[in-house]
Amino acid sequence: MTETDKSLLVVHNLSVAFGTKDNPFKAVDRVSFHVEEGEVLGIVGESGSGKSVSSLALMGLIDFPGRVTADELRFKTTDLQTLNEKARRKITGDEISMIFQDPMTSLNPSYTVGNQIMEAIEVHQGGSKKERMTKAIDLLRQVGIPAPESRINSYPHQLSGGMSQRVMIAMAIACDPRLLIADEPTTALDVTIQAQIIELLLKLQREKQMGLVLITHDLALVAEAADRVVVMYAGQIVETGPASEIFKAPKHPYTQALMNSLPESSEGKDRLNALPGVVPGANDRPQGCLLNPRCPYATDRCRVEEPEQYGPRGRQVKCFYPLDESGRPTV
Amino acid sequence: MTMTSETQTTVRMPQTPLAEFWSYFIQNRGALIGFCFIVFIVLLAIFANFVAPHHPHEQFRDFILVPPAWAEGGNAQFWLGTDGVGRDILSRLIHGARLSLLIGLVIVSVSLVLGICLGLIAGYFGGFADVAIMRFSDILLSMPALLLAIAIVAILGPSIVNSGLALSLVYLPHYVRLTRASVLTEINKDYVISSRVAGAGALRLMFIVILPNCLAPLIVQATLGFSNAILDMAALGFLGLGAQPPLPEWGSMLATAREFIQSAWWVVTFPGLIILVTVLAFNLMGDGLRDALDPKLKQ
Amino acid sequence: MSEPIMNQTASAESTKKAPIMSGVGLKQHYPVKQGFMKPPGLVKALDGVNFSVEAGKTLAVVGESGCGKSTLARLLTMIELPTEGELNFEGKNLLTLDRETRKELRQRIQIIFQNPYGSLNPRKKVGSILEEPLVINGKLTKAERKERALNLLQKVGLKPEHYDRYPHMFSGGQRQRIAIARGLMMNPKVVVADEPVSALDVSVQAQVLNLMMDLQQELDLAYVFISHDLSVVEHIADKVMVMYLGKVVEYGATEDIFTHPQHPYTRALLSSTPRIDPEHRIEKIQLTGELPSPLNPPSGCAFHGRCEFANERCKVETPALKDKTGESSVACFGIDENRLPYIDR
Ligand SMILES: Nc1ncnc2c1ncn2[C@@H]1O[C@H](COP(=O)(O)OP(=O)(O)OP(=O)(O)O)[C@@H](O)[C@H]1O
Ligand SMILES: Nc1ncnc2c1ncn2[C@@H]1O[C@H](COP(=O)(O)OP(=O)(O)OP(=O)(O)O)[C@@H](O)[C@H]1O
Ligand code: SF4
Ligand SMILES: [Mg+2]
Numbered sequence: 001m002t003e004t005d006k007s008l009l010v011v012h013n014l015s016v017a018f019g020t021k022d023n024p025f026k027a028v029d030r031v032s033f034h035v036e037e038g039e040v041l042g043i044v045g046e047s048g049s050g051k052s053v054s055s056l057a058l059m060g061l062i063d064f065p066g067r068v069t070a071d072e073l074r075f076k077t078t079d080l081q082t083l084n085e086k087a088r089r090k091i092t093g094d095e096i097s098m099i100f101q102d103p104m105t106s107l108n109p110s111y112t113v114g115n116q117i118m119e120a121i122e123v124h125q126g127g128s129k130k131e132r133m134t135k136a137i138d139l140l141r142q143v144g145i146p147a148p149e150s151r152i153n154s155y156p157h158q159l160s161g162g163m164s165q166r167v168m169i170a171m172a173i174a175c176d177p178r179l180l181i182a183d184e185p186t187t188a189l190d191v192t193i194q195a196q197i198i199e200l201l202l203k204l205q206r207e208k209q210m211g212l213v214l215i216t217h218d219l220a221l222v223a224e225a226a227d228r229v230v231v232m233y234a235g236q237i238v239e240t241g242p243a244s245e246i247f248k249a250p251k252h253p254y255t256q257a258l259m260n261s262l263p264e265s266s267e268g269k270d271r272l273n274a275l276p277g278v279v280p281g282a283n284d285r286p287q288g289c290l291l292n293p294r295c296p297y298a299t300d301r302c303r304v305e306e307p308e309q310y311g312p313r314g315r316q317v318k319c320f321y322p323l324d325e326s327g328r329p330t331v
Numbered sequence: 332m333t334m335t336s337e338t339q340t341t342v343r344m345p346q347t348p349l350a351e352f353w354s355y356f357i358q359n360r361g362a363l364i365g366f367c368f369i370v371f372i373v374l375l376a377i378f379a380n381f382v383a384p385h386h387p388h389e390q391f392r393d394f395i396l397v398p399p400a401w402a403e404g405g406n407a408q409f410w411l412g413t414d415g416v417g418r419d420i421l422s423r424l425i426h427g428a429r430l431s432l433l434i435g436l437v438i439v440s441v442s443l444v445l446g447i448c449l450g451l452i453a454g455y456f457g458g459f460a461d462v463a464i465m466r467f468s469d470i471l472l473s474m475p476a477l478l479l480a481i482a483i484v485a486i487l488g489p490s491i492v493n494s495g496l497a498l499s500l501v502y503l504p505h506y507v508r509l510t511r512a513s514v515l516t517e518i519n520k521d522y523v524i525s526s527r528v529a530g531a532g533a534l535r536l537m538f539i540v541i542l543p544n545c546l547a548p549l550i551v552q553a554t555l556g557f558s559n560a561i562l563d564m565a566a567l568g569f570l571g572l573g574a575q576p577p578l579p580e581w582g583s584m585l586a587t588a589r590e591f592i593q594s595a596w597w598v599v600t601f602p603g604l605i606i607l608v609t610v611l612a613f614n615l616m617g618d619g620l621r622d623a624l625d626p627k628l629k630q
Numbered sequence: 631m632s633e634p635i636m637n638q639t640a641s642a643e644s645t646k647k648a649p650i651m652s653g654v655g656l657k658q659h660y661p662v663k664q665g666f667m668k669p670p671g672l673v674k675a676l677d678g679v680n681f682s683v684e685a686g687k688t689l690a691v692v693g694e695s696g697c698g699k700s701t702l703a704r705l706l707t708m709i710e711l712p713t714e715g716e717l718n719f720e721g722k723n724l725l726t727l728d729r730e731t732r733k734e735l736r737q738r739i740q741i742i743f744q745n746p747y748g749s750l751n752p753r754k755k756v757g758s759i760l761e762e763p764l765v766i767n768g769k770l771t772k773a774e775r776k777e778r779a780l781n782l783l784q785k786v787g788l789k790p791e792h793y794d795r796y797p798h799m800f801s802g803g804q805r806q807r808i809a810i811a812r813g814l815m816m817n818p819k820v821v822v823a824d825e826p827v828s829a830l831d832v833s834v835q836a837q838v839l840n841l842m843m844d845l846q847q848e849l850d851l852a853y854v855f856i857s858h859d860l861s862v863v864e865h866i867a868d869k870v871m872v873m874y875l876g877k878v879v880e881y882g883a884t885e886d887i888f889t890h891p892q893h894p895y896t897r898a899l900l901s902s903t904p905r906i907d908p909e910h911r912i913e914k915i916q917l918t919g920e921l922p923s924p925l926n927p928p929s930g931c932a933f934h935g936r937c938e939f940a941n942e943r944c945k946v947e948t949p950a951l952k953d954k955t956g957e958s959s960v961a962c963f964g965i966d967e968n969r970l971p972y973i974d975r
């Protein structure tokens with residue numbers, strides 16, 4: 001799938017730099033992707049790969065000293081970059097919503113759940129108090145909270161992690177957003193609760209034909225939930241493609257290595273196929289391809305020259321020697 | 332062994348905590364100025380005998396209330412002029428620095444050491460020890476500091492040692508509280524538990540394992556406490572409860588200069604100014620320390 | 631290996647049958663204040679847990695947040711003493727021993743924590759972190775201690791020059807290696823690992839798991855491996871113990887648990903674990919409701935509120951852990967009454 005004029009969100013060469021002008025640290029480096037109506041885009045990568053920073057940049061939430069640049073940042077037909085602060089906030093509240101990792105700290109502990117949902121409705125839709133109350137109860141029911149009439153009066157600390165995350169989702173869908181960005185929505189939760197929350201998100205996404213961006217470091221979760229996948233490494237996108245293709249036959253050595261290092265992939269074998277080394281930090285990014293010190297297939301070319309995105313639109317790989325079907329590098 | 336190949340260690344270039352702290356600290360201009368000034372004052376205090384042009388007690392009967400050297404009627408012999416009995420103000424200030432800094436140091440050290448011990452005991456053992464120590468601190472805290480100091484000095488009799496003791500006691504609760512709070516946050520961290528699993532006893536846990544991790548806020552508080560000590564000591568001196576004449580203490584210099592406020596501005600201004608600048612320097616340095624120590628704490 | 635440190639005299643054969651460490655009826659109840667004027671409540675963090683682990687083997691403890699996994703870890707390493715129960719190490723009940731012997735034996739049980747950033751003293755160099763247990767307990771000289779520390783650094787895949795560095799100069803995976811090295815300084819027999827890889831990235835997680843498995847083979851260590859990630863457990867464990875709200879609901883060999891889970895909760899847990907390979911996926915069983923609070927646990931079987939097979943008996947009576955074929959055991963009336971559809975006989 002490639003982007004069109006109908007795409008919900010189009011991001012082209014988005015970069016976010018921190019640090020000084022002379023010695024910038026690119027937390028996000030020329031990232032391009034797009035989201036269609038009614039599709040789930042998964043963004044995976046290890047810690048520090050720039051997943052959260054990219055999503056914050058989309059929402060216009062990167063503060064000074066962070067510097068955001070992009071060739072294109074379009075939501076439907078609106079160019080997000082040329083909007084003023086106020087108009088942008090209107091769009092990001094009304095049509096794009098976001099859910100964060102830690103449900104416990106995303107809710108204000110001093111107000112009841114109902115209060116917070118009703119406020120979200122008031123800001124964007126207005127309506128009388130009674131209408132908003134009915135809507136809030138309805139939202140809580142939609143996200144599967146039992147006895148919403150009484151739950152609406154509870155305070156966040158009276159809810160478990162899973163319940164709080166449901167409330168966060170209720171707030172996020174309060175204004176019928178077209179695009180929902182969920183940044184590690186289940187990382188703080190138990191597996192059984194995670195399964196419930198993911199199921200809920202996917203159900204809402206299908207019903208409302210929303211675009212859903214699911215950010216996580218859990219490859220298996222993305223493999224199960226996403227339609228298309230973007231794999232990030234050290235601020236850059238290394239591979240994009242449909243979930244079924246990527247996880248069946250990864251083309252980038254990093255994706256392959258990540259999949260191989262999962263215990264699931266080395267059944268019966270004693271040792272896991274670990275990828276050596278760690279993700280480079282701010283000060284130790286190598287020259288050439290960022291993966292080259294850890295990559296089993298790296299050549300001298302990889303150590304000097306940076307690969308571009310190769311391959312057809314919609315199935316791209318940032319590697320000189322993309323892996324073939326059998327998992328070997330092509331030369 | 333095969334596993335070594337997996338590590339390919341990319342450790343950041345080692346920077347000792349001290350070096351890291353210093354690089355943060357010198358980025359803060361105010362703190363650096365404060366620090367330089369303090370070093371300057373300390374050097375003056377140490378070498379007072381060589382630097383000061385005159386003996387601080389020497390009374391020049393012919394030069395009573397001489398204005399500063401640059402003012403009209405000034406005398407190059409007395410840069411900052413002389414006081415009501417003809418003593419050189421500059422020399423008294425320089426020797427006063429010695430006295431004030433020494434007192435500050437003693438007061439802060441006494442209350443810091445005692446406070447750390449009490450705070451560690453309260454935080455580590457909890458229970459009755461905690462309740463007893465904390466209630467005692469609360470009682471001390473509930474009285475206005477200077478008033479309490481005055482009361483203690485009134486009982487013990489006015490002298491520089493007694494007022495020092497009184498101020499140490501007054502500052503004690505701040506250090507106790509700060510230490511106890513840090514101990515409570517550190518004590519449940521995994522590294523403390525690992526030491527316990529390794530068999531460490533109470534003393535080792537308190538002083539070797541936990542204490543170094545509580546020091547940052549204490550250092551900041553001690554620096555700020557230094558300026559408080561100097562200020563309060565000056566106040567006690569001003570009230571005649573601290574250093575007794577003719578000792579050249581900044582506060583008592585101010586006190587004896589009261590009668591000349593109208594006629595000879597320099598007698599009052601210079602002791603006042605040096606107190607102000609020194610206190611400011613300590614506060615600037617304290618703030619700088621706080622900022623420089625903090626990023627380490629967050630890790 | 632010609633390591634002078636390791637005095638593993640007992641051969642793997644002779645220790646095979648007798649567990650090196652075991653617990654019987656372990657209970658840990660915490661009194662908690664419930665606000666003003668209310669009587670204090672009782673959190674039954676652990677409520678009658680039996681376990682055993684053999685040298686060179688791994689017992690995995692799995693379960694959701696708050697089911698008492700870390701509490702068990704604290705009891706095993708005697709950071710806390712249990713309210714009730716027996717804790718045996720090499721055939722001796724640790725809880726009734728005199729102080730000296732207990733202190734001695736305690737050294738053989740070490741712990742590794744989840745958070746690699748909180749478990750190393752930030753003000754100490756790696757060298758002194760490693761040597762601390764030796765300083766406290768040992769009669770070794772300074773040079774001997776250093777030699778030992780360097781030896782273990784190398785064993786966990788770090789370099790001698792790391793000896794003089796501070797913990798903040800290391801990445802999460804490297805810190806976990808240091809924590810493992812520290813745990814090994816006293817020649818332990820049992821290592822309790824409380825979610826040792828949960829905070830690590832996937833690629834680093836694999837490195838640390840490999841290291842743990844290598845060390846186990848080399849030193850014949852027994853692991854109590856606490857985790858909520860079933861795919862990791864499947865790979866590393868020999869026996870699995872599934873806990874729910876302070877109680878063991880299923881216990882058995884890894885293979886059995888993963889191919890034929892018996893308890894409905896084990897089954898739900900397994901099906902909720904995401905899998906990358908579509909062939910490994912099983913139909914999702916959506917549990918309704920949340921983990922109940924241990925402060926006022928449900929009556930009867932603690933799982934009945936979320937269990938699709940619960941009947942009236944489950945709401946009143948508490949099922950006991952019953953031995954099944956082989957070494958596995960389950961606590962579920964559904965099995966006793968033979969009414970779980972997924973178990974075909
Ligand atoms: N405000 C900031 N100032 C400087 N650097 C930052 C800032 N925010 C993030 N970074 C850096 O940007 C990089 C990417 O961070 P980001 O939070 O996007 O990672 P992530 O992929 O979301 O990882 P995680 O899985 O840990 O959430 C990191 O190296 C981080 O340290
Ligand atoms: N000192 C204590 N006082 C009171 N309650 C406690 C105490 N320690 C633990 N608990 C309670 O005991 C229960 C079990 O806690 P524990 O930390 O063992 O859970 P866990 O299985 O390790 O969970 P997680 O996966 O979140 O680490 C929890 O409900 C917890 O709130
Ligand atoms: S470009 Fe080279 S180093 Fe980078 S992933 Fe491909 S083969 Fe590896
Ligand atoms: Mg993130």
Ligand SMILES: [Mg+2]
Nearest residue numbers: 699700701824
């Ligand atoms: Mg735990």
